Amino acid sequence: MTVLRSLFRQPSALFGLAVVLVVVVLALAAPLVAPFNPDEQMFDGLTLEGAPMPPGGQFLLGTDTLGRDLLSRMLYGARTSLIIGLVANGIAVAIGLFIGIVAGYLRGFMGNVLMRFTDLMMAFPALLLAIVLAALMKPSLWIVAMVIALVNWVQVARIVYTETRGLVERDFIMAERSLGAGHGRILLLHILPHLIPTAIVWGTLGIATTVLLEATLSFLGIGVQPPQPSWGNIIFESQSYFQAAPWLVFFPGMVILLTALAFNLVGDALRDILDPTQRGRG
Amino acid sequence: MVILLCKRLAQAFLILLGVAAITFVLLYALPADPARMIAGRSATAQTVASIRHELGLDQPLLVQFWTYLTGLLQGDLGRSYAQKTEVWTLIAARLPATLTLMAAGIFVEVVLGITFGTIAAVRRGSFVDRLVMTASFVGVSAPQFVAALLLLYVFAVTLGWFPMSGYGSFAHIVLPALTLGILGAGWYARMVRSAMIEVLNQDYVRTARAKGLSSRRIIFRHALPNAILPIIAMIGIDIGQFMGGVVVVEAVYGWPGIGQLAWQAIQQVDIPIIMGVTLTSALAIVAGNLLADLIAPVIDPRIRTS
Numbered sequence: 001m002t003v004l005r006s007l008f009r010q011p012s013a014l015f016g017l018a019v020v021l022v023v024v025v026l027a028l029a030a031p032l033v034a035p036f037n038p039d040e041q042m043f044d045g046l047t048l049e050g051a052p053m054p055p056g057g058q059f060l061l062g063t064d065t066l067g068r069d070l071l072s073r074m075l076y077g078a079r080t081s082l083i084i085g086l087v088a089n090g091i092a093v094a095i096g097l098f099i100g101i102v103a104g105y106l107r108g109f110m111g112n113v114l115m116r117f118t119d120l121m122m123a124f125p126a127l128l129l130a131i132v133l134a135a136l137m138k139p140s141l142w143i144v145a146m147v148i149a150l151v152n153w154v155q156v157a158r159i160v161y162t163e164t165r166g167l168v169e170r171d172f173i174m175a176e177r178s179l180g181a182g183h184g185r186i187l188l189l190h191i192l193p194h195l196i197p198t199a200i201v202w203g204t205l206g207i208a209t210t211v212l213l214e215a216t217l218s219f220l221g222i223g224v225q226p227p228q229p230s231w232g233n234i235i236f237e238s239q240s241y242f243q244a245a246p247w248l249v250f251f252p253g254m255v256i257l258l259t260a261l262a263f264n265l266v267g268d269a270l271r272d273i274l275d276p277t278q279r280g281r282g
Numbered sequence: 283m284v285i286l287l288c289k290r291l292a293q294a295f296l297i298l299l300g301v302a303a304i305t306f307v308l309l310y311a312l313p314a315d316p317a318r319m320i321a322g323r324s325a326t327a328q329t330v331a332s333i334r335h336e337l338g339l340d341q342p343l344l345v346q347f348w349t350y351l352t353g354l355l356q357g358d359l360g361r362s363y364a365q366k367t368e369v370w371t372l373i374a375a376r377l378p379a380t381l382t383l384m385a386a387g388i389f390v391e392v393v394l395g396i397t398f399g400t401i402a403a404v405r406r407g408s409f410v411d412r413l414v415m416t417a418s419f420v421g422v423s424a425p426q427f428v429a430a431l432l433l434l435y436v437f438a439v440t441l442g443w444f445p446m447s448g449y450g451s452f453a454h455i456v457l458p459a460l461t462l463g464i465l466g467a468g469w470y471a472r473m474v475r476s477a478m479i480e481v482l483n484q485d486y487v488r489t490a491r492a493k494g495l496s497s498r499r500i501i502f503r504h505a506l507p508n509a510i511l512p513i514i515a516m517i518g519i520d521i522g523q524f525m526g527g528v529v530v531v532e533a534v535y536g537w538p539g540i541g542q543l544a545w546q547a548i549q550q551v552d553i554p555i556i557m558g559v560t561l562t563s564a565l566a567i568v569a570g571n572l573l574a575d576l577i578a579p580v581i582d583p584r585i586r587t588s
Binding site for chain 1: 298300304313314426428435439522529544548556567
């Protein structure tokens, strides 16, 4: 509760929280609020010359090159972005937590192997790896989520590793161990709870990264495949048309930016609140 | 120092070896079949099989990897499947364009980052500070391709100041460099700000103030040089980031660098080129980090002693 109260006290965090809330509600309520069927290619959705309709009038944000309502597509696209954001980042945080905790707790040979592997992954060009993986597999929503998770867990693992190592040295863990507690008990009851703030912070910040990565992959045509709308593939589909119909790039681009910004703002504020040592730092 | 350097170099070598191994296994395991891709859609099973044999793709994974590795250790990245040229020749031909773009992008980042980070730190808590911090957050949250397309729309399509795409003159590099630089400057500005705030609170800065030095002299001569260290580390990391991230910007602006080469190769399942570009990028990441670690003690003697 105190966390929420502190969040409310920061205007930027409050703004981020509001945007996140609006995006989530609109995504959930997409079938109710969308004015048209997002996949319907409407006859009156194109001008007489067959060009997309500009914003205003019946189609609030205009139509795309196939005469589909842009607003409706963007509302359904929000679902895609959020599903991938939550699933991909959830998996990434879970992998990161698991590897970080195991490596930090066990140390020794296994811990060393795991951390060297993490170092290795740090040297991988993440975006390039994601592009290669996504392009060479048959792209679908779940493949995209998996690919993003595979490149995004590394940072979480490193941070969790450092924190776990610090925790293991602490007296209360030593006391617990001398009382005869097993590894499972120590890990689940004493170490994991201390890592929850980290998981929450990275669970939030990571969604911003994930939303951007999904949009980038979809923009390159190797992410979520049309006709299923995603903010990235709306821009991909209309890219060649953007000189004549800039709104097809502008509106989806702005919601990608706003959503990523909102999750970043909330995550950054959470980090300040949950980890006082980081307060005021970059 | 020499021992440390040797250790770090050995470490870097092992990491590159690991990157090669993982990329190799990943590309091997993926469902895309380069032989079928080269043969074309109407090819018979026999043609596909003979191409596969010709490329050595019918051999066991370990044998293929060994062949690749021994080649790699002799500086041979293999031959492109589609273009029938040495991969290294292709990469070397594209590298100058990417390096130019990278240098221009980092230049924009550093200039913007130091300027606005310093302003924000000096005017800490003011409206300007909040504006800079907000802008930096927007920058790091913006997708590169959206920024690229918007800059294109405003400065190339509407105003016509710069060409839409291509390579060759100074005007060509402005928009891609701005795309990379404006977005990335957010990280630099935040970092410079927090480093400057820390330095400005130090005793020696107070002493300088007490001596009656002008604030300009204090900021530029006394504070900034000590706040520059994180920037150096950041540039090192950035070099790696750029190499991985140029695919998008090079695709939008038609910039003939290794990002474009990789993007074409990915669509043709041209595995040797994909391997080559991945390794080049990994090399840049490792080298960037190493460079940052090596330069740090030269700039800051405090690190040398510890």
